[in-house]
Amino acid sequence: MNFSSFSSSPPAISNVQAVRRVKTFVLPDKCLEKRVGCAWRRGNQFAIYPRSQNVNKTTSETATKTDDKILNVRQDVVLFTPILRKLVNEANGTFLSVQKLVEISKSSDNQVEFLKLSRQYRSIIRVCIESLQEAAEKETDGLHKNTLVSYITIFYSIECIWHLCEILYIDIIPGEVVLPFLLEWVRFHFPCHEQTAAQLLEACERGSEDHPEYWDTVVGMVVQGRVDVARALLKLHSAADSNEFKLVDNSLRSMPVYSVYGGMSTGEFTITWKHWQAECRSKLSSRILAQQPQLELIMRLMVGEYSAFESIRPKYSSWFDVLGGWVLFTAPWVRRRELGAAGAACAGLAPAARSHLDVMVRALLEGDLHQVIHEIQQISDNGWFASHLTDILYHCGKLQILDHQTDVTNRLRDSLILEYGSLLLEHKSLWSVGLSYLASCSPEGLKRAELLLERMPIETEAKAMRVMAEAKKYGLLSVAQSIPACVGARRLAARGAAGAGAALAWGARARSAALCSRAAHAALRAYCDARPLPAADLLLSAGATLLIDDTLLLLGKYCDFHRLYKNREFRKAAKLLISLITSNISPEYFWPTLLLDTLPLLETDEPVLSSDDTYEIMLCLELRSTCLSSEKADLLRLALARNLARTALIDVDDE
Secondary structure, three states, X not given: OOOOOOOOOOOOOOOOOOOOOOOOOOOOOOOOOOOEEEEEOOOOEEEEEEOOOOOOOXXXXXXXXXXXXXXXXXXXXXXXXXXXXXXXXXXXXXXXXXXXXXXXHXXXXXXXHHHHXXXXXXXXXHHHHHHHHXXXXXXXXXXXXXXXXXXXXXXHHHHHHHHHHHHHHHOOOHHHEOHHHHHHHHHHHOOOOHHHHHHHHHHOOOOHHHOOOHHHHHHHHHHOOOHHHHHHHHOOOOOOOOHHHHHHHHHHHOOOOOOOOOXXXXXXXXXXXXXXXXXXXXXXHOOOOOOOHHHHHHHHHHOOOHHHHHHHHHXXXXXXXXXXXXXXXXXXXXXXXXXXXXXXXXXXXXXXXXXXXXXXXXXXXXXXXXXXXXXXXXXXXXXXXHHHHHHHHHHHOOOOXXXXXXXXXXXXXXXXXXXXXXXXXXXXOOHHHHHHHHHOOOOHHHHHHHHHHHOOOOOOHHXXXXXXXXXXXXXXXXXXXXXXXXXXXXXXXXXXXXXXXXXXHHHHHHOOHHHHHHHHHHHHHHHHOOOOOOOHHHHHXXXXXXXXXXXXXHHHHHHHHHHHHHOOOHHHHHHHHHHXXXXXOOOHHHHHHHHHOHHHHHOOOOOOXXXXXXXXXXXXXXXXXXXXXXXXXXHHHHHHHHHHHHHOOOOOOOO
């Protein structure tokens, strides 16, 4: 049973004190009536269980009196939703590209490449949002649809903040004049009245002022800096040929626009701008537009009148919509680091509860990246945003976090990456992605990866092979050796002799002498019980791996003996069997098998065992006569005597 609750809206945020967001877990009624215990499990989850104080009662008596349950409480991981796994995998590719670029940029400046990678992140987020929107449109279940809508809201906020952060800290802006990029940000994320403007211009009808949203659309285009669109809309008015409209149109047409490549310095542009705004102010004070309040409002906006922006603020959902217009008509030459005052002015246009997005945008405009990272950690995306944004800002050299005059930027970046990578390691298919994040934070990341991989549940041999490959890839050799040893021991314990072949294969991969010895003994005992030898092909091609353990060597050579005997290569088979007997590496229970295997070789038409070989067999038989029954021992002695009589005067090896 999984229980988790997340607050639907963040509480009010104070400028002085940070907010503490607490997740609350509500247990079912009468679930645990008495004392309870708690134990952490793997990953971000823990178990709550009843803990009885009456140790004298048996388990059955206790179970009949109480309805005991074990509750598994785990974190609700948004990224593990199937529709969001594509986001995780694609972002991982971009993350690895950033790490490769860091190695290159040690000797060169690659700021342009960092900008490209940042845009890759944004395109990944955009594709994710579009996928969520398509899924939400097709979804019929109301609860699931609300969940998808909440995901859309989360990732829309992420894209919005990332884009603004890219403009202010990653993008290369000539002259540091940020206004064109800020207007682009507002138009892209807060496209008010854009659709209405397109409809009116497409219709191109005189008298468009009858449309209920005509003037709001014109004002919106002016506030967004889309002067050409605003002028085109004004020409659709039935009184467009009047002096008032021509006056406003002329003012809009003559508005100076700064361009770093325009051949005008910032100082010259400032003088030109103030001169233009002074002309607009004089036209406004002449009361020429008194009969046209909407045109007068536009002129008031153009001269940067605060009360004019206050009057239009209620028509927008947030102060972000008017941020670009405020900067455009008050300080179009503003630099990136000077946007804090503009953000404070726009945020104060209308009293309203500050949302989480408000706080993050304000912190970005004020240049407080520490606060930004603190706030984005509260987004319910399980650390995806915080880890990736912090990483790219850190590598761009734009992030510096001080703690008592000590630079802790690297520690902050590593802690976020480690947390995110550890989270992904909890998933059954995303764990390899998590490894790449942990590997980027050496040496602590690899140590954490080693601990987590050792505790990862491995259900199939295919997963075991993949975990081994990933462990070798990152140099975790202890994990690469322990996994096959564990899998082999599990197969051997579960299937006994039937699993000996698989256990031998895993033991050879792990180079584990103990596992190979256990599996070899199980195979030899099974053969003694009239079962076939396992993994013969593996043993015949094992090569130097057989030297790991004596019992494994015996098993491998014994399989080779069977191959030679089956191919009727009796002399080679006899020589190999004698070497196994004289080596004394055979366990006691296998000696009867070795001794009885000499019988058919002693009775061949042509002798294949020399007199010396016969003496060796006779010696072993006398030393271990108790391992054979008297009938079998006598039969073997008779065969030895016959072979000795045949080979006493000849040398079998020379023949």
